[in-house]
Amino acid sequence: MPLEPLSQKDVEDRLTELPGWSLDGDSLTRSYRLASHFAAAALVVHIAQVQEELDHHSDLTLGHHTVLLTVNTHSVGGAVTEKDFELAGRVEELSSGHGAR
Numbered sequence: 001m002p003l004e005p006l007s008q009k010d011v012e013d014r015l016t017e018l019p020g021w022s023l024d025g026d027s028l029t030r031s032y033r034l035a036s037h038f039a040a041a042a043l044v045v046h047i048a049q050v051q052e053e054l055d056h057h058s059d060l061t062l063g064h065h066t067v068l069l070t071v072n073t074h075s076v077g078g079a080v081t082e083k084d085f086e087l088a089g090r091v092e093e094l095s096s097g098h099g100a101r
């Protein structure tokens, strides 16, 4: 089934299940803080693996002890779709194993 943009209400409702995530413009976003720069880099690699698995490649920025994700769907003009929530949920699951907060 082709991806469709979610309504603003759907996005807000779904965000209540993802603490730490918010809507920034047309994208879902979350910043994670890690114990070291290397730990942050390892989280980036792990997220990149999931992005490949889902064939969904959101912006992923490595900072000093931080990882910033900005998630939207290019094929619908950069709006938020179900696939963005799927990726965000997967990242939430794996982030705790990295000690991210």
Ligand SMILES: C[C@H](O)[C@H](O)[C@H]1CNC2=NC(N)=NC(=O)C2=N1
Binding pocket: 055, 056, 057, 058, 072, 073, 074, 075, 076
């Ligand atoms: C052909 C390939 O499946 C598409 O280009 C995928 C790749 N990764 C993607 N990532 C994101 N964020 N949005 C997309 O629409 C998208 N499309």
